Structure formats: C-alpha cells, structure tokens
Amino acid sequence: MSQKEYFAHYNGCRQLLAEHLNNVAMAMQSAVPPSLHFPALSHETVREIGFWMGYLHDLGKYTDFFQDYLLKKISSPHKQHAHISSFYLHGRLLHVLPGPDGDRRRCAAAFLAYVAVRRHHLPLSLSGLFPDYEEEPFRGLLKALWEHLEIKKGEVLEDSGLIERLTPEFFKQIGDPDTRWRDKRNFLFMPQHLAQRLKDVQWYFFLLYIFSLLIDKDKLDSAGVETREISFIPHHLVPAYLSKKRLGNARLRSIREEARLSMLGRISALHDNEIRKIRFMTITAPTGLGKTLAALECALLLRERIERAEKYTPRIISAIPYINIIEQTRQVYEQVLAGGTKQAGRLVIHHSLADISRNDGDKNEEVPLEQILLEVESWEGDVILTTFVQLFHSLLTGNNRMLKKVHKLAGSIVILDEVQSLPDRYQPLIGAILRKMGEFYGTRFILMTATQPKILEFGDLLLQENGRGGGEPLELLQDHKRYFSQNRRTKLISLLKEKLDTETFAFLIAGCRKPGQSVLVVVNTIRRSVELFRALKERFKKEPDNPKILYLSTNIMPMRRKQVIEEARVLLRQKNPVIMVSTQTIEAGVDLDFDLGFRDLAPLESLIQAAGRVNREGEKGEYLPVYVVSVKDDAQRVYAFHHINRTRAMLEKKEEILENEYGRLVEEYYDQVFRDGVSEESRHIWEEGVMKLNFEVLQDFKLIDNTGEVVDVFVEVPTSVDPASLASRLADAYEEALADRECWDWKKFDGLIDESIPGETKERPDFFQRKAILRVLRSKINDYVIQVRKYHAAKNNPVDFCARGGVKSNLLWIPPGQLEDYYDSETGFKDKSGRAFMF
Known part of the structure; x- marks a missing residue:
C-alpha cells in the first residue's frame, strides 16, 4: 500500500484522490440509460x-506539483492536470474501444473523450486545441508531467487501484505525449476531420453527452452530493388532485375528464414494443382543456410503461416558455405531488430567476443550501420544472455550467408546453435537435399546445437536406378537432382597415364595451401600453359602473405583476368590472376570464392565445368578440414583417372567425409557414455549428432577442410603500455577501436565508456556501428587479448599485428617495427615450 495520501480536494470537503476517481467512474458508468x-x-x-x-x-492530480498546490499553496505551471489526464484517457480508449486499429469512428470517439476531459474545467470547444503544439514550452510542460508520473507510476497505480487494470509498461505507453504529436491523422488533425470528412451529427450529441456526464458527476462527488435513485410517482395523484379541486364548472369538468381519459387510454393501449419505439407524442387541445395536468398525468403513466418495457425509470422534465407563468405551474405540481401519504418524489424548479427550490417533503432532513444549489443546477430530481431558455440554451452552447444537466435529458420524458411560442426562425433547428435527441438519447417528448406548429416537420426538412428524416408523432387526443369544433367561446373580428392611434383606440374600446363588462386589451409595446392605460383611466373615470383599470407588463416589478394578476382574479370572480391593459406577458398561462378582448395585430398563435383569456370557461355565452386592430406600426416593431402580413391576409378573408374554425385556420397558417422553408438562422447554426462541432457559432443562438442589450434595475421600494422594508433588507444582505469580508454581519441575513447557512457559528462561508447565499438573495431581489433596454435606461439612467454602499454588482439601482424620478407605481419604469419598446 502507498504510504502517501493523495487528495483530489482539500478545501472544505477533503477527499482522497483514489476515492474521487473511483466514485466518478462508477457514477458515470451507471448513469448511462439503456435508451x-x-x-x-x-x-x-x-x-x-x-x-x-x-x-x-x-489522474494528473497525482503529480507532486498539484499536491503541493493543493496542500501548500505552491503554484507553478506544472500544477495543471486536465491535459495530461486526457492523454492517458485517449491512449487507454484506443485499446479499449471495439473495432480494428485505424477505424476512424473509433478514433473519433476516443478523441472527443480526450476533448471532454481536457476541457472539463473550461467551456467546451474544439477551437485552438493545438495552436502551439510544435513549440517547446507547450510540449515540454506536458512531457515533464508525463516523465514525472512515469517515475512514480508504481505509487500512482497502487494508490488509484489501476494496478489491477493496467500494467506499468502500458501505463507508460498510453500517457506519452510524443505518441499524440506523431499521430497527425487521428489526433492533431482530428478537429478538421470531424468538421469535414468525418462530419456526422452523432458526434455533436455524443460529445455533449459525455462532457455533461463528466462535469456533473465530478462536481457532485467533489461536493459530497450522492446521486439518488429516481422515485416512483403514481399517475393517479393527478385525478386525486382534480377531485379535490373541482376546477371549472360542471360542463367544463366533464369535457376535461373525457379528454383526459382519452389521452390516458391512448398510452395504455400501446404495446411494449410501441412504447420502446415511439419518441414523440402531441397534445393538441384548445385553451382551457386542462393540458398542464393532462400532460403531467400522461408523462407519469408513460413513465410507468417505460419502467415495465425498458427496466429503467425516466425523470420528467417540464419546460415552459415564460418565467412569468412558471410559478402557477409550480404550485399545481407541488400540490399534485403532495397528494399521497407523503411527498411523492422530488420537484426541482430551475430558471434564471428561481429561488433554490427542491421539494421532496422530508422536513426532517437538514440539507446544506450549497448542496441544494448543486442539485437544482444539475437537475437532481424526479420532476424538473424549467424554461425553454434553460433547456434549449443548454443544448446549443459550450458553456460549462449550462451543459452540466444535458445528460439528464437522455432517457427522460420532456413536456414542452406552448411550443408555438418558439420563434419561427428557430423551429427547424429545434425540430432537428428534438429528432436527434429522440434517436440518440432515447428522450421522449410530449408537445402540447392549442396551435400545434410544424416544428418536427421543420426539423425533418432541415435533416432531409443532410439525408435525414423522421416519423410521425402520436397524437394523444385523437379527436382533438372535435374539441375545437365544440368550442363557441370566442370569435376574432378583424378591424384592420384603419390604423389606430392611442386616442382612437381608447375611443373604440369605450364604444364597444357595455356597462359591467370586463375587458382585456393586449398591445405590442410597453410605450403603447402605458399611453393606452392612461387614456383609458381618463376616459372611464366618470363611468357609472366604475371599472377598475389595471396595468400589466414586464415594465413593472415582478412582485407588482403578481399583485395585479391576483387583484384582477378576485375582481373578476366577484363580477366586478375590470379593464386590463397588458403586453404579450398575459398571453400564456395567466388564468383570467374576461368578457371582451382587443388585440393589436400579431402572429395568429398570439391572437388565439389572447382569445384564450376571454370567456375562458364558456359560461358567458357564445362567440364573445375579440377585436383584432392595427395600432400604428407597432406590430412591425415586434414581429417579422412576413408573419404579420400572413396573419393579416388570413383575417381579412372573413369579417369574423368563429372559435370552432381556429384549428383549421392554424393548420392553414403553418402550412404557409412551412412552404417558406428552412430559415437562414436555423441552417447556419445547424450546418456550421452543430454539424462541424463549432461551439463558437452556437453563440449566435438567442431564443430571446437582444438579451445582451438588457440591464437589470433594482427598485428599492421605500418604507412608505413597503412597511416591512424587505427590499432594503435584501439589498443590505446582498451587499454583505458580495463584499465577502473576513467577518460577516450575520444579523443582516436574519429571516432571509436558509438556516443551514453557518450564521450561528459566525463562520465565513466557503465558496459553495457563499454562492448559494448569493443565489437565494438574488432570487428574492428579483421580485424588485425590472429589465430595461440599455437605450431606454440611458435616457433616464438609474444609479449604479455600487453607489449604494461601495459594493460592485451588475445591477442598476433606483434609490428609495428617488423612486418618483424613475418609477411609476402603476406603469413602472419611466421611459424618456420617446421611442416604443418591446415587453
């Protein structure tokens, strides 16, 4: 036995290197699903x-250089370990992988594994791997590390346990850097070969998978977080929840129940062999049919069928397009999973504004906050609730942190809610990604929407240009057209012949509305929404029925948005008249029910989504009007010109379109979109990025436009508005955590962070604890943060956050004493640019 102890980590969790290597090896091997x-x-x-x-x-951590760095803080260029470790891996895999010597596919797989290990502390990239391989300092460093390990190979082999798997002579051979430099065809020039002669989409998905698997298992083991088995969750928890809640009126509950049983019957009728083969299911259903709960129950039942057919348990990943609607889905999921004798499974919530949320119902288990952070970021749960941005930006990136969770998609069931909200320009790209995930990873998808786009057909179109194709998805609601034809809740009325300004639009609303009616008005820009809100307040202030005028957009703080939605919900249930002016933020998932609607011109799916907030439960009569208008040129500021023209042409064919015609109209709309072919954006990212393993090209993928042009503005609500002064207390604690002084003032954190943080001991948090504290505080601060385009912030520029207490942050700051200069309590940030801007 070796007398010397070798460590993988020494700060915080001290871990022996041999233990770490064995743990990660076993975890990676066992995590690969049979799919x-x-x-x-x-x-x-x-x-x-x-x-x-x-x-x-x-393996490179066995050098004395690394151990001296770890234990004695002696730094030198020779402490690097990833590159020399990747040489040993590459050499070993060339002997382990099946196939004859010189098999190019075998060499490609070994090389990509080399890349994954070499870059496992860095962004994933094949660019610039060997810019200076002929220069002596670069080659000399790696040669010196190999020679050092060769001298002590007996000790390394014995301590690591590799002595049982590798002979000393073989160990010497596989790590020799000179072997790599001589192999130009299968090593030095392999990046070029993978982008040209060996180009194949499978290499992209293979590299993403093994890189994600490695960095996730490495980080979890380093933090002492054990991977847990996925829990069984019975699908009958959904009907148990429905029976308690009794959502909607009796007629609507009956229709929902019929549809739910139809979908479940479709899955139950599948043979095991069909379960093994089918990768895509769709739920095409009108708004208000309970798709969220139906999809969850279908996923749970499908999960049970996969367990029986394939002998493994998938996790369920539910992705939602908008952060602003994720909270209500979270509440529904939590209540469903809490329906058993104890919490059924772990629910993990993960998006950019989320608190660290992992609910497994075990209140007696004290889990350190930094561990929960790792589990959330790694999707260590049975059911994951996340956003499209988190999902698709993780599949089209080289970012190390984002890639950490990708391997969890393999073998999982992924619910994609409101898939029509994906930008048209990216539908071919995302369709192709979904197809290949189904093929290579064995991922199952449930795509649900009221306006089913041709995203898979678009993906096939892109793949067919490379000799690929795909099968038809299984529609779970077979007679969905009947459900659409039965609906008589709303109708679209085109008023597009005349362009309106704010005043004429307000006049139109007042003229169409009858006393006592509640009205939803959706416009395309924040500027227009603010102007219209003020115009309607003035126009309706003397109305006998005294309607409440409410405003909703991302221009107001998230906490205020929640208040507005709840206020509207209460008033509507009490039959009190409400007029709500909103941007697109209300169109998906906001469960409000108005009598009348107005929508500024937008793509067809947006019009139908807005109509879904009118006569939602069908109790207000038949065919309530939703007027489609054209307010100046606002639509063209937000949407592509050809999408607007396509929608306009369809609307102008008839004076009104009844709800039972929406389904046919949507099919016609997407047929026209499909005929336009694959967008240049999708083709470029697929062909130049995915196919050629060029992760720099993937940076062009932006699901949300101009995210780099947005600044976060923290609104420190004054005590006159917020008696609890929560905003100020959060800001004080956030500054303390950012400053990270030797001694923390723990009183600032009272009641704001989890008790597992070492506040009682007055210790300074380690790296992971501080990261967790900042994550919790930032998630709570986000209730007071608005996102503003840089241009508009520049015209009325808030203060830099560091002016508050000298602590640097990426936030801008509206001081409590200057609230009126920057922020209106009803309409939010005061834009002085004079230009319209998007929600």
Whole structure:
C-alpha cells in the first residue's frame, strides 16, 4: 500500500484522490440509460467510455506539483492536470474501444473523450486545441508531467487501484505525449476531420453527452452530493388532485375528464414494443382543456410503461416558455405531488430567476443550501420544472455550467408546453435537435399546445437536406378537432382597415364595451401600453359602473405583476368590472376570464392565445368578440414583417372567425409557414455549428432577442410603500455577501436565508456556501428587479448599485428617495427615450 495520501480536494470537503476517481467512474458508468445509442457506439461502449473518463479525468492530480498546490499553496505551471489526464484517457480508449486499429469512428470517439476531459474545467470547444503544439514550452510542460508520473507510476497505480487494470509498461505507453504529436491523422488533425470528412451529427450529441456526464458527476462527488435513485410517482395523484379541486364548472369538468381519459387510454393501449419505439407524442387541445395536468398525468403513466418495457425509470422534465407563468405551474405540481401519504418524489424548479427550490417533503432532513444549489443546477430530481431558455440554451452552447444537466435529458420524458411560442426562425433547428435527441438519447417528448406548429416537420426538412428524416408523432387526443369544433367561446373580428392611434383606440374600446363588462386589451409595446392605460383611466373615470383599470407588463416589478394578476382574479370572480391593459406577458398561462378582448395585430398563435383569456370557461355565452386592430406600426416593431402580413391576409378573408374554425385556420397558417422553408438562422447554426462541432457559432443562438442589450434595475421600494422594508433588507444582505469580508454581519441575513447557512457559528462561508447565499438573495431581489433596454435606461439612467454602499454588482439601482424620478407605481419604469419598446 502507498504510504502517501493523495487528495483530489482539500478545501472544505477533503477527499482522497483514489476515492474521487473511483466514485466518478462508477457514477458515470451507471448513469448511462439503456435508451442511449449512437450508430457508431453501442450503449455498452458508451458505458465503458464513461467509466474510463471518470477514472482518468483527474489522474494528473497525482503529480507532486498539484499536491503541493493543493496542500501548500505552491503554484507553478506544472500544477495543471486536465491535459495530461486526457492523454492517458485517449491512449487507454484506443485499446479499449471495439473495432480494428485505424477505424476512424473509433478514433473519433476516443478523441472527443480526450476533448471532454481536457476541457472539463473550461467551456467546451474544439477551437485552438493545438495552436502551439510544435513549440517547446507547450510540449515540454506536458512531457515533464508525463516523465514525472512515469517515475512514480508504481505509487500512482497502487494508490488509484489501476494496478489491477493496467500494467506499468502500458501505463507508460498510453500517457506519452510524443505518441499524440506523431499521430497527425487521428489526433492533431482530428478537429478538421470531424468538421469535414468525418462530419456526422452523432458526434455533436455524443460529445455533449459525455462532457455533461463528466462535469456533473465530478462536481457532485467533489461536493459530497450522492446521486439518488429516481422515485416512483403514481399517475393517479393527478385525478386525486382534480377531485379535490373541482376546477371549472360542471360542463367544463366533464369535457376535461373525457379528454383526459382519452389521452390516458391512448398510452395504455400501446404495446411494449410501441412504447420502446415511439419518441414523440402531441397534445393538441384548445385553451382551457386542462393540458398542464393532462400532460403531467400522461408523462407519469408513460413513465410507468417505460419502467415495465425498458427496466429503467425516466425523470420528467417540464419546460415552459415564460418565467412569468412558471410559478402557477409550480404550485399545481407541488400540490399534485403532495397528494399521497407523503411527498411523492422530488420537484426541482430551475430558471434564471428561481429561488433554490427542491421539494421532496422530508422536513426532517437538514440539507446544506450549497448542496441544494448543486442539485437544482444539475437537475437532481424526479420532476424538473424549467424554461425553454434553460433547456434549449443548454443544448446549443459550450458553456460549462449550462451543459452540466444535458445528460439528464437522455432517457427522460420532456413536456414542452406552448411550443408555438418558439420563434419561427428557430423551429427547424429545434425540430432537428428534438429528432436527434429522440434517436440518440432515447428522450421522449410530449408537445402540447392549442396551435400545434410544424416544428418536427421543420426539423425533418432541415435533416432531409443532410439525408435525414423522421416519423410521425402520436397524437394523444385523437379527436382533438372535435374539441375545437365544440368550442363557441370566442370569435376574432378583424378591424384592420384603419390604423389606430392611442386616442382612437381608447375611443373604440369605450364604444364597444357595455356597462359591467370586463375587458382585456393586449398591445405590442410597453410605450403603447402605458399611453393606452392612461387614456383609458381618463376616459372611464366618470363611468357609472366604475371599472377598475389595471396595468400589466414586464415594465413593472415582478412582485407588482403578481399583485395585479391576483387583484384582477378576485375582481373578476366577484363580477366586478375590470379593464386590463397588458403586453404579450398575459398571453400564456395567466388564468383570467374576461368578457371582451382587443388585440393589436400579431402572429395568429398570439391572437388565439389572447382569445384564450376571454370567456375562458364558456359560461358567458357564445362567440364573445375579440377585436383584432392595427395600432400604428407597432406590430412591425415586434414581429417579422412576413408573419404579420400572413396573419393579416388570413383575417381579412372573413369579417369574423368563429372559435370552432381556429384549428383549421392554424393548420392553414403553418402550412404557409412551412412552404417558406428552412430559415437562414436555423441552417447556419445547424450546418456550421452543430454539424462541424463549432461551439463558437452556437453563440449566435438567442431564443430571446437582444438579451445582451438588457440591464437589470433594482427598485428599492421605500418604507412608505413597503412597511416591512424587505427590499432594503435584501439589498443590505446582498451587499454583505458580495463584499465577502473576513467577518460577516450575520444579523443582516436574519429571516432571509436558509438556516443551514453557518450564521450561528459566525463562520465565513466557503465558496459553495457563499454562492448559494448569493443565489437565494438574488432570487428574492428579483421580485424588485425590472429589465430595461440599455437605450431606454440611458435616457433616464438609474444609479449604479455600487453607489449604494461601495459594493460592485451588475445591477442598476433606483434609490428609495428617488423612486418618483424613475418609477411609476402603476406603469413602472419611466421611459424618456420617446421611442416604443418591446415587453
């Protein structure tokens, strides 16, 4: 036995290197689901690759240079460990992987595993791997590390346990850097070969998978977080929840129940062999039919069928387009999972504004906050609730942190809610991504919407240009057209012949509305929404029925948005008249029910989504009007010109379109979109980024436009508005955590952070604890944060947050004493640019 102890980590959690290597190797090997398969690599081959990646990824930490750095803080260029470790892995895999010597697919797989280990502390990229391989300092450093490990190889082999798997001579051979430099065809020039002669989409998905698997298992083990088995969750929890809640009127409950049973019957009728083969299911249903709960129950039932057919338990990942509607879905999921004798499974909530949220119902278990943070970011749960941004930006990036969760998608069931909200320009790209995830990862998808776009057909169109194709998805609600034809709740009325300004639009609303009616008005820009809100307040202030005028957009703080929605919900239930002026933020998932609607011109799916907030439960009569108008040129500021023209042409064919015609209209709309072919944005990212493994090209993918042009503005609500002074207390604590002084003032954190933070001991938090504290505080501060385009902030520029207490942050700040200069209590940030801007 070796007398010297070698450590993988020494700060915080001290861990022996041999233990870490073995843990990661076993975790990676066991995590590969049976559904995973690549044309060039079987499931068992990927398991073998995973094992050796885990065992060798930190082998370079056996050098005295690294151990001196870890234990004695002696730094030198020789302390680096990833590159030399990747050499040993590459050499080992060339002997382990099946196939003859010189097999290019075998060499490609070994090389990509080398890349994953070499870059496992960095962004994933194949660019610039060997810019100076001929220069002596670069080659000399790696040669010196190999020679050092060669001298002490007996000790390394014995301590690591590799002595049972590798001979000393073989160990010397596989780590020799000179072997790599001589192999130009299968090593030095492999990045170019993968982008040209060996170009194949499977390599992108293989690299993403093994990189994600490695960095996730490495980080979890380093933090002492154990991977848990996925829990069984019975699908009958959904009907149990419905029976308690009794949502909607009796007629609507009956229709929902009929549809729910129809969908479940469709899954139950599938043979095990069909369960193994089917990758895509769709739920095409009108708004108000209870798709959220139906999809969850279908996923739970499908999960049970997969357990029986394939002998593994998938996790369920539910992705939603908008952050502003995720909270109500979270509440529904939590209540469903809490319906058993105890909490059924772990629900993880993950999006950019989320608190660290992992609910498994075990109140007696004290879990450190930093561990929960890792589990949330790694999607260590049975049911994951996240956003489209988190999902798709994780699949089209080289970002290390974002990629950490990608491997959890393999073998999972993914629910995509409101898929029509994906930008048209990216539908071919995302459709192709979904197709290949289904093929390679064995991921199942449930796509649900009232306006089913041709996203998979678009994906096939892009793939067919590369000789690919795809099968038809299984529609779970087989007679969905009947449900659409039965609906008589609303109708679209086109008033597009005349362009309106704010005053004429307000006049039109007043003329169409009858006393006592509640009205929803949706416009395209914040500027217009503010002007219209003020015009309607003035026009209706003397009306006998005294309607409440409410305003909703992302220009107001999230906490205020929640208040407005709840206020509207209460007033509507009490039959008190409400006029709500909103931007697109209300169109998906906001469960409000108005008598009358107005929508500024937008793509067809947006019009139908807005109509879904009128006569939602069908109790107000038949065919309530939703007027489609054209307010100046606002639509063209927000939407692509050809989408607007396409919608306009369809609306102008008839004076009114009844709800039972919406389904046919949507099919016609997407047929026209499909005929336009694959967008240049999708083709460029797919062909130049995905196919050629060029992760720099993937930076062009932006699901939300101009995210780089947005600034976060923290509104410190004064005590006159917020008696609890929560905003100020959060800001004080946030500054304290950002400053990270030697001694923290823990009184500032009272009641704001989890008790597992070491406040009682007055210790200074370690790196992971501080990161967790900042995450919790920032998630709570986000209730007071508005996102403003830089241009508009520049015209009325808030103060830099560091002016508050000298602590740097990426926030801008509206001081409590200057609230009126920057922020209106009803309409939010005061834009002085004179230009309209998007929600």
